[in-house]
Amino acid sequence: MAERKVRWGILATGGMAARFTADLAGLPDAEVVAVASRTEAPAREFARRFGIPRAHGSWEALARDEEVDVVYVATPHAAHRAAAGLCLEAGRNVLCEKPFTLNAREAGELVALARRRGVFLMEAMWTYCNPLVRRLKALVDDGAVGEVRGVQADFGLTGSFPVGHRLRDPAQGGGALLDLGVYPVAFAQLLLGEPSGVTARAVLSEEGVDLQTGALLTWEGGALAALHCSIVGATPNWAAVTGSRGRIEVPHGFFAPDRFVLHREGREPEEFLADPADGPHDGLAHEAREVMRALRAGERESPLVPLDGTLAVMRTLDAIRAQVGVRYPGETEDDDTGRAGAEAAGGAGGPVPGPAGPVPAPA
Template sequence: MSGTVRWGILATGGIAATFTQDLLGLPDAEVVAVASRTEASARAFAERFGIERAYGSWAELVADDDVDVVYVATPHSAHHEAAALALRAGKHVLCEKAFTLDAGQAGELVGLARERGLFLMEAMWTYLNPVVRRMTELVREGAIGEIRTVQADFGFAGDVGPEHRLRDPALGGGALLDLGVYPVSFAHLLLGEPDRVQADALLSPEGTDLNTGILLGWDSGATALLSCSIVGHHATAATVVGTKGRIDLPRDFFHPDHLLLHRAGSSDPAPEKIVTGPGPQGLSGMQYEAVEVMRALRAGETESPLVPLDGSLAVMRTLDAVRDRIGVRYPCDNRAGKGA
């Protein structure tokens, strides 16, 4: 694939709007179509962003011959259905996080993409953020020595009543898949899949997690202390502690604009502030995902080395393990042949 990459947007919520706005800022990307479950919603989205085609069904979008890659922006309870539909239609897919509801669903998507030779990537924009990429380089270079502890949290106190999707198990409700996926993915980025998982949570009457604490352990001796919440305002920050120093990512660690490097034994007590430079004016940071997808497609790659599918599967296994520990169950957990 060369030249302009043509995108189809599947769903019309807030995250779809943000991603589309970023796409429109890229000279080598074109948004050719959008789909929703209702034609009215698709048409309103198309008019807002100047998109030529608006479809009232997902099937029409994935059947469009002018669409090269589909961006799945539905709630995560529909990720499996939407992404599978696109893959079966021969489309490359960028799928929002959490990748799916469980590891079994994620494995089915990965198997389908690999069987058909199609590109598939979880839209974990944190992994592609320039500051986070610089952080991983510093860790590899030994700037803070061997990692001993990772801390990360993500939470807010919102108006989440019993009718809200975050309280509905059928919709994959709870803090874990909406917010906890970020701290868990951050720990995986640095340390890989954990050897041990512990967790505790405050559950809603409906059985979804409102406030969750997670302790991950590795045979190396490293640990990760993670938390997520929809009933408490968190700092939403992260720290990586090593034997020779530490790295702090301030508020909104999942898309930071700088990091602070503390080197043990330095004669200067002030940390080094590392900034990778401002992003393109008016873009949110989601454009980095699109850039990576288009780079991979032009290179003939079906997976991104920066957001590998095996890594997304490992994150889903950890999220499954956390849910098992805290007693959160989704309808998909009962299906035959469920993965683990």
């Protein structure tokens, strides 16, 4: 692999699969060689659209394709456990879209399977691979704002999401938290690690998914994170990191920013801009490059998106959902805390829960 292109397989044919495939086309050391869908027709159409040589009419056929080095799983997140698990069992390396799975139990099962099979696995948390976010984290780690005291982040959008839309469908893991809230949670934990306490409230839909959710995360050192997500209102999608000696503001699109501003005591504000040489600031190529770098280095997971970090984020999402009263079909009480997922991967227990109880759903 070190002397040839990395051969990608694409599992699913929706919008994310198309966007990722288009970004791979701009990487000279990447080649998309196969695509799969549940049926042959959409796979063939996707292959025709992107000039992919092989189209598989089942996930199993892609998992067995020996000409594929790594599979990108872009199904709706309720299917991540099944799709990624199938590929891992077959010995395929996997990049799986976020949220990684529906809950920490499923995430732990995938991590344990990848480690047992000795194959690469990474969540497609593109934010962690973004060069400007990495620069922000390095500044925070180097003490540019002093001791971190607080993080704020929100991600909200509004649109026509009728009953049956995937964002309103419990069977597809619908709701604001898993689709959008994963970003504020992941951003806070990138800087502060797994919280010791979680308190959350939400407004729920008639179907039982969260329309908007607010969460307060706490850490034993005294830091707080105030996070919000919504599918009923377009928020600024901004973030801020406040420390004992300054703050960093990301004015828009913190999950794939084009700039941020560092404010320090006694100094003029410093603006940091995305470097055009890195490629589009909001592109998916950054995570693809990290996967290919890790594969060529013989690594089984990425230091930028470590599996233990993915499990920690899933435990926090589980704790939030347990408090606001969102449970998906087939989940059990163990899934509310993430204990089963942590145990499956040999990790720590779930987060310390806070006060329970969702905000009543609107009439």
